[in-house]
Amino acid sequence: MQTQARATHPSGSITQQPSAPSVRPGAVLAVLASAQFVVLLSTSIVNVALPQIRDGVGLSDSGTTWVVNAYGLAFGALLLAGGSLSDLLGRRRVLLGGLGLFTGASVAAGLATTSEVLIAARAAQGVGAAAIAPAALALVLGVFPSGPGRGRVLGVWGIVTGAGGAAGVLLGGVLAEVAGWSWIFHACALGAALVLAGTAAVVPALRRPGTAARRFDHLGTAAVTLGLTALVWALTLARDEGWSSPQVLVPLALAALLLAAFVPIERRQKHPLVPPRLFTAGQVTTGNILMALLGSVWIALFFFLPLYQQHVLGTGPLATGLAQLPLAAANMVGSLLAPGLARRFGPVRTLTAALLVEAGGMGWLSRISTDSSYESAVLGPSIAIGLGLSVAFVQLTSLAVTGVRPVDAGLAGGLVNTTRQIGGAVGLAALSTLAASVTAASPGHHTHLQALTAGYRSAFEVSALILLVATALVPVLARRSGTSRRRR
Incomplete structure (x- = not known):
């Protein structure tokens, strides 16, 4: 496959001219997957280090949550706009711009000495991430056509996406304990700068079919x-x-x-931001509904699990981060196996089984107590959750982008990221409120740690129920979507 240089036709439409260098698919995938990894890493990397960050810039306990929320708010709210702009302005151009903004914002966060500067920098990171995520996924879809090859590529995408949350907790714990909290953000800046250089070097500027007449x-x-x-x-x-x-x-x-x-x-x-045709392509609707449910427990998992390990089990930031390695490894294995499982058993059966496995892991995790150990209460569930989460993510991403017209690839990528992020925000808020309510309502004879654990247990129990609901919806939504396509 050769890169194509864009030329402007007298009519204003965009055409392509062949250029000399050939696209190196492996290098392109490595760079784009790294962009996705940096985005997901930044979602969870601050979780373990929040106490150090609070003391470092003088945040209140309630203000500390905005170190997480400022990033998630900007990221989730702007993903659709980022996807649309990548389709209109060019995916590579938007990706480079997003990476540049993300790098600068990360440096500013690491140098921050006041809470206002830190929170503003985290919001700017989120704006950059909202450009990076849909543009990177659209470029992947443009370089790798539909077929078994794309399935393997989405498996790699699943590895870096799912592992990003676990790796964020691990790296955040290591850096907080060894180098200090500011290096959490400097590490993000370094990673984004390397991806920026890689994008400029190896990612092609693919043409934008059918966008000449579109307006923002x-x-x-x-x-x-x-x-x-x-x-x-x-x-x-x-x-x-x-x-x-x-x-x-x-x-x-x-x-x-x-x-x-x-x-x-x-x-x-x-020229609407979200064309109705997007929801008539493949199983975009099914993929996004189920991705929202998956996201609602995904982000909450990486919020509650480190809290339980640190506050109840008494592990430090470094040990808490290292404890995420089995989950990350299971995620890698599941993402690698997902395309083959889908070819052998079919996407519906594979997705159903994956959600059941993840629900079982959440149910197992809900048995934690103040007397539990990591080995007895966390290790096994982490492996089950990692396997189920990764396979489900690969299948849902595939559903949400398969059959989408090339002109809508960036928007489809933005939409599926939006549903996961907004689902995560809804889930985290609801589950946090539930956990806090259960903790506050615990009997007077319970210790503080027992009350905290009761709250965490309730969050994991409801997470398991949400996943069971998603499992039950899989065949219903898939069948309804298939029926709608046959009628058309």
Whole structure:
């Protein structure tokens, strides 16, 4: 396969001219997968080091959560806009811009001496990540056509995506204990800078088919971005303020209004941000609904598990990080096996089995107690969860992008990342509120550690139930989607 140099036709459309160097698929995949890894790494790398970060910049206990939330809010709210811009402006160009912003923001976070600068830098990291994730996935889809080869590529994508959360906890623990919290952000900056250089060197500027006549949907983008921002903002405040607080109810109402207005706005747009045809391609709807449910327990897992290990089991940041290695290894194995399992047993059966395995692991994890050990209560569930999570992620990503027109590849990538991220924000807020409520309502004769553990147990129990609901929905949604395509 050869790279194509873009030329502008007199009519304004984009054509391609062959250029000399050949695309090196392996190198391209390595660079793009590394971009995805950096994005996911930054989601969880701060979790273990939050106490050190709080003391370093003078954050309050409630303000500490914004070190996590500022990144997630900007990332989740802007993913659709990032995907659309990558389709319109060029995936490579948007990826390079996102990596540049992410690198600068990471350096600023590492140098921050005040809470305001740190939180602003984390939000800027999220903006960069919202450009990186959909552009990188769209480039992968452009370089690797549909077929068994793409299945293997998505397996690699699953490895780096699933392992990013576990690796973030590991690396965050190591750096916090050995070098100090600021090096968490400097490491992110170094990783993004290396990916930026790799992108400039080996990733081709693929043509953008069918985009010449398209225009950016400013009104639709504003409605969905502000709506998602209000939603994530409300959900991140819910744990501390309570669901009945005006600080939560007002942004929730605003989010409902804006997201409801998004539908009629899109119907009136000649070039909508989310074209209706996207939901008639393949099983995009099925993939995104199930990805939202998977995301709702995914991000919460990497929030609650380190808390249990540090607060109840008494492990330090480094030991907590090292304890994630079995989960990361299981994730790698599952992602490698996923394409072969789907070819042998079919995607529906494979996805159903993966979700059941992950649900079983969550149920097993819900048996933790104050007297448990890592070996007896965490190790086995971590392996089961890692296997199920990775296989499910690969299958759902494939469902969400297969059959999508090349012109919509960036948007499809942004959409599936958005559903996972927003699902994660909803899940984390709801499960955190649940855990805090259970802890507060624990009997008076319980110790503080017993009350904390009861809250963590409830979060893992509900996570298992969510995964069982997702499992039951798999055949229903797949059958309904298949029926709709046959009718068309």
